[in-house]
Amino acid sequence: GESVGLHLPTLSVQEGDNSIINCAYSNSASDYFIWYKQESGKGPQFIIDIRSNMDKRQGQRVTVLLNKTVKHLSLQIAATQPGDSAVYFCAENAPLTGNQFYFGTGTSLTVIP
Amino acid sequence: EPEVTQTPSHQVTQMGQEVILRCVPISNHLYFYWYRQILGQKVEFLVSFYNNEISEKSEIFDDQFSVERPDGSNFTLKIRSTKLEDSAMYFCASRGYGELFFGEGSRLTVL
Numbered sequence: 001g002e003s004v005g006l007h008l009p010t011l012s013v014q015e016g017d018n019s020i021i022n023c024a025y026s027n028s029a030s031d032y033f034i035w036y037k038q039e040s041g042k043g044p045q046f047i048i049d050i051r052s053n054m055d056k057r058q059g060q061r062v063t064v065l066l067n068k069t070v071k072h073l074s075l076q077i078a079a080t081q082p083g084d085s086a087v088y089f090c091a092e093n094a095p096l097t098g099n100q101f102y103f104g105t106g107t108s109l110t111v112i113p
Numbered sequence: 114e115p116e117v118t119q120t121p122s123h124q125v126t127q128m129g130q131e132v133i134l135r136c137v138p139i140s141n142h143l144y145f146y147w148y149r150q151i152l153g154q155k156v157e158f159l160v161s162f163y164n165n166e167i168s169e170k171s172e173i174f175d176d177q178f179s180v181e182r183p184d185g186s187n188f189t190l191k192i193r194s195t196k197l198e199d200s201a202m203y204f205c206a207s208r209g210y211g212e213l214f215f216g217e218g219s220r221l222t223v224l
Contacts, residue, residue, distance in 0.1 A: 034213060043204050043215040098169045099144050101213055103156040
């Protein structure tokens, strides 16, 4: 049959394990990044952000790492829980080119109880 | 906690009809956005609005689309003559000086 839509990268982890979700961004001028969680049928929910003057930022159970050299962003979720199952998007903003945020393709995280 | 609210949550319309999607951004925010997400695909930028005018728009945001901030609280997206391919989730978002906050979306189904 015909395939419709993008095939999201998927990640399956056991409950309690740590998850690492990766994102490659496109614009070397981007200086502000946000990770969003999107559950089925809902809007993107802010998780954590980071500015380009930092390479690491920690929140509750989440850590974002930024490597500007290779334009790579990662989201680490500690002790992953079933409620973490969702699609995760990174978004980048480059103020010099506008106020909009550009979203990555997303990664579908499934937590196995 | 302040939030972005959107109405309707779901609208079904016939091709060629006009649709207005409504949003109430977070009250002290300065930047307002519309994004859309076709089922199973990524979130796509449509338009941003600042200081009562469009600041950026994507190639998706053609002459069939318009935005308005008719009063101090509402922010609307109008599609003048809907097409089948306009079927998607439409998300409103607002921003102060940092985080971009999204509403829960309006699902538009064009038949």
